[in-house]
Amino acid sequence: MSIVKVALPVPKRxxxxxxxxxxxxxxxxxxxxxxxxxxxxxxVMAHTDDSPWADKLKAVSEVLDEAPVLDEHWLTLxxxxxxxxxxxxxxxxxxxxxxxxxxxxxxxxxxxxCLALTPTGQQHCQDDLRRxxxxxxxxxxxxxxxxxxxxxREDISSAVIRACRDKGLVxxxxxxxxVQSDWHAALTISDKPRPNTEQAxxxxxxxxxLEAYTPVLLEGVTGSGKTEVYLQSIEAILKxxxxxxxxxxxxxxTPQTVQRFQRRFGIDVGVLHSNxxxxxxxxxxxxxxxxxxxxxxxxxxxxxTPLAKPGMIIVDEEHDGSFKQQDGLxxxxxxxxxxxxxxxxxPLILGTATPSLETLNNALQGxxxxxxxxxxxGVATHTVQQVxxxxxxxxxxxxxxxxxxxMRSHFAAGQQVMLFINRRGYAPALLCHHCxxxxxxxxxxxxxxxxxxxxxxxxxxxxxxRPLPRQCGACGNDEIxxxxxxxxxxxAELASIFPHISRVRIDSDSxxxxxxxxxxxxxxxxxxxxxxxxxQILSKGHHFPNVTLVVIVDADxxxxxxxxxxxxxxxxxxxxxxxxxxxxxKPGEMWLQTHHPGHPLLQxxxxxxxxxxxxxxxxxxxxxxLPPFQYQVLIRAEATDAxxxxxxxxxxxxxxxxxxxxxxxxxVPALMEKRQGRYRVQLLLQSTRRGVIQAWLxxxxxxxxRLPSVRKVRWSIDVDPQDFM
DNA sequence: GGCATTAAGACC
DNA sequence: GTCTTAATGCCC
Numbered sequence: 001m002s003i004v005k006v007a008l009p010v011p012k013r014x015x016x017x018x019x020x021x022x023x024x025x026x027x028x029x030x031x032x033x034x035x036x037x038x039x040x041x042x043x044v045m046a047h048t049d050d051s052p053w054a055d056k057l058k059a060v061s062e063v064l065d066e067a068p069v070l071d072e073h074w075l076t077l078x079x080x081x082x083x084x085x086x087x088x089x090x091x092x093x094x095x096x097x098x099x100x101x102x103x104x105x106x107x108x109x110x111x112x113x114c115l116a117l118t119p120t121g122q123q124h125c126q127d128d129l130r131r132x133x134x135x136x137x138x139x140x141x142x143x144x145x146x147x148x149x150x151x152x153r154e155d156i157s158s159a160v161i162r163a164c165r166d167k168g169l170v171x172x173x174x175x176x177x178x179v180q181s182d183w184h185a186a187l188t189i190s191d192k193p194r195p196n197t198e199q200a201x202x203x204x205x206x207x208x209x210l211e212a213y214t215p216v217l218l219e220g221v222t223g224s225g226k227t228e229v230y231l232q233s234i235e236a237i238l239k240x241x242x243x244x245x246x247x248x249x250x251x252x253x254t255p256q257t258v259q260r261f262q263r264r265f266g267i268d269v270g271v272l273h274s275n276x277x278x279x280x281x282x283x284x285x286x287x288x289x290x291x292x293x294x295x296x297x298x299x300x301x302x303x304x305t306p307l308a309k310p311g312m313i314i315v316d317e318e319h320d321g322s323f324k325q326q327d328g329l330x331x332x333x334x335x336x337x338x339x340x341x342x343x344x345x346x347p348l349i350l351g352t353a354t355p356s357l358e359t360l361n362n363a364l365q366g367x368x369x370x371x372x373x374x375x376x377x378g379v380a381t382h383t384v385q386q387v388x389x390x391x392x393x394x395x396x397x398x399x400x401x402x403x404x405x406x407m408r409s410h411f412a413a414g415q416q417v418m419l420f421i422n423r424r425g426y427a428p429a430l431l432c433h434h435c436x437x438x439x440x441x442x443x444x445x446x447x448x449x450x451x452x453x454x455x456x457x458x459x460x461x462x463x464x465x466r467p468l469p470r471q472c473g474a475c476g477n478d479e480i481x482x483x484x485x486x487x488x489x490x491x492a493e494l495a496s497i498f499p500h501i502s503r504v505r506i507d508s509d510s511x512x513x514x515x516x517x518x519x520x521x522x523x524x525x526x527x528x529x530x531x532x533x534x535x536q537i538l539s540k541g542h543h544f545p546n547v548t549l550v551v552i553v554d555a556d557x558x559x560x561x562x563x564x565x566x567x568x569x570x571x572x573x574x575x576x577x578x579x580x581x582x583x584x585x586k587p588g589e590m591w592l593q594t595h596h597p598g599h600p601l602l603q604x605x606x607x608x609x610x611x612x613x614x615x616x617x618x619x620x621x622x623x624x625x626l627p628p629f630q631y632q633v634l635i636r637a638e639a640t641d642a643x644x645x646x647x648x649x650x651x652x653x654x655x656x657x658x659x660x661x662x663x664x665x666x667x668v669p670a671l672m673e674k675r676q677g678r679y680r681v682q683l684l685l686q687s688t689r690r691g692v693i694q695a696w697l698x699x700x701x702x703x704x705x706r707l708p709s710v711r712k713v714r715w716s717i718d719v720d721p722q723d724f725m
Numbered sequence: 726g727g728c729a730t731t732a733a734g735a736c737c
Numbered sequence: 738g739t740c741t742t743a744a745t746g747c748c749c
Contacts, residue, residue: 058749
């Protein structure tokens with residue numbers, strides 16, 4: 001009997017057998033099968049002759065691929081992901097494929113819709129369209145032949161296209177699939193600066209052997225020329241006819257970043273970001289896989305892009321938290337990049353000014369080569385970091401009087417000031433001055449955030465919102481006051497302190513969509529705003545050369561957090577922010593407001609820099625028995641009632657405590673005990689040997705799934721958890 | 726995960 | 738007794 005074992009997108013840790021009935025079904029190819037009264041798309045993992053289900057086997061209903069969509073290499077990677085992250089194989093396969101392929105779309109290159117000139121259009125010259133320059137721009141673009149509609153859409157509005165079509169100047173045609181397939185021949189290197197000694201050293205270390213796994217931690221502050229090292233290393237790979245995959249944090253994928261690569265090499269760059277549609281993603285996937293793209297750049301999930309001739313992987317801002325997937329297959333794109341580079345035998349660059357302690361430790365242990373770039377002379381000088389003791393100070397919107405004065409003098413000198421506060425909205429709570437009641441979201445048991453402009457209160461953990469109350473919800477008193485400070489309030493209050501200064505607020509409320517952020521950033525660097533007030537967004541990838549004063553309004557929160565990584569993240573934030581400001585002729589200053597000016601962590605960071613701080617923090621982690629010296633696996637469970645998650649995890653803990661190879665801590669409530677109406681509990685497993693935990697869980701998974709208490713909860717396994725929220 | 730079957734409330 | 742909703746079980 002010819003039977004196929006199929007991975008299906010169901011949360012079951014098994015494959016399902018189907019009869020192939022003589023159909024030609026390659027391993028790694030997709031099939032459509034009927035499963036529990038519906039049709040699903042699955043991937044064939046293996047062929048076999050017999051099955052324990054022999055009597056009730058169904059037949060494959062349709063073969064979707066003649067050739068595999070996942071080759072042996074990718075099936076191996078899929079199995080690695082399933083084993084390492086203890087995640088069902090069917091769901092792993094599902095996440096590896098572009099959405100269009102999950103839905104059953106053809107994996108073969110499709111004809112692309114193009115726009116071509118009609119004979120009338122051919123006749124038209126610039127004079128005929130004197131009054132319609134945009135339409136002329138389109139006609140000019142098409143003079144050399146048809147151009148794909150999706151490419152045109154990037155810089156020509158649909159109204160212009162429609163107008164030309166209505167005039168009979170252009171028409172849509174179907175063109176056979178053909179991209180710049182020979183990018184290797186088109187490769188041209190333009191405006192290459194001469195690398196300094198450190199850069200040259202780094203480039204040669206990275207490209208010493210193009211066919212070997214060469215992992216490198218490239219540690220370089222802003223202005224040290226890290227990107228130039230990327231570019232010249234990429235050059236060597238491209239010249240050898242191999243492809244490069246670049247991962248960047250969610251916020252770092254700007255048109256400027258992409259253009260920089262495009263300009264240097266004169267070839268198309270495949271871009272994968274969050275607002276592409278399914279077909280656009282599929283196209284990049286196909287082009288990368290067939291080798292038609294020399295460079296692919298994208299966010300987290302881009303690490304799953306197959307390459308015909310893999311040449312190098314770069315993870316930029318390696319420390320960034322957005323590389324960790326927080327649901328489903330909880331992979332870390334940086335960690336998977338390491339595994340992939342090793343398996344494909346290619347160089348790997350992990351670049352950052354502030355390495356994560358995990359990566360730094362790997363470098364110190366000699367698992368990665370550690371290359372450091374110092375700031376180039378005359379490019380960027382060190383921002384002076386200082387602590388502002390705010391104990392007993394009369395604060396105005398949380399800012400010390402001394403800093404208000406410093407702001408004034410920077411404004412007077414015609415320079416820009418940046419205020420960083422990690423809270424959006426007007427205030428993080430609404431308090432009744434009469435009875436002390438705080439308006440709280442019942443689904444998350446956390447205070448509502450006040451949004452004054454929008455005239456509402458909103459929960460930042462579940463986005464539930466209500467109109468701004470006029471009276472206390474408990475006692476009815478109308479003296480209710482916002483408590484604490486958020487970006488909106490800072491903005492409003494600073495308007496009265498500095499009425500003649502142009503302010504701009506940068507948080508996810510004020511900058512809707514990507515283009516607005518780009519516009520705001522451009523306006524800032526054109527000097528149209530003097531005061532920048534914002535959240536995390538400010539620390540990610542954007543440089544503000546005219547900002548000479550940076551104030552971190554509240555540095556205390558992270559110093560005493562329950563999350564052991566909070567200090568590391570604060571240090572990264574401080575270092576990143578100070579790298580974003582100032583330039584050679586206008587050095588910047590940074591102030592950290594705190595009630596604990598003598599805190600050893602702050603003192604170490606400020607006096608000795610991130611590198612010293614990180615090594616000290618590593619020692620602390622070692623002493624405390626924390627990652628990266630101990631490996632962790634977190635088992636989470638949640639339910640609408642408070643008891644079920646505990647009941648389940650208690651049973652699990654009892655089972656797990658039968659062994660002595662690793663520690664079992666908990667169960668304890670999550671840092672946010674209730675979220676979106678669900679009670680959340682977790683069980684932490686810890687060991688110096690990660691494999692021991694993974695192996696034990698893998699062999700006992702079936703037992704866990706048979707526990708009666710499992711039925712009442714939603715649960716998941718998080719290998720190498722990044723946060724305990 | 727999603728659907729169908731079954732058990733259990735709610736109402737007359 | 739019926740109609741609706743929540744809990745449970747199973748997919749090759």
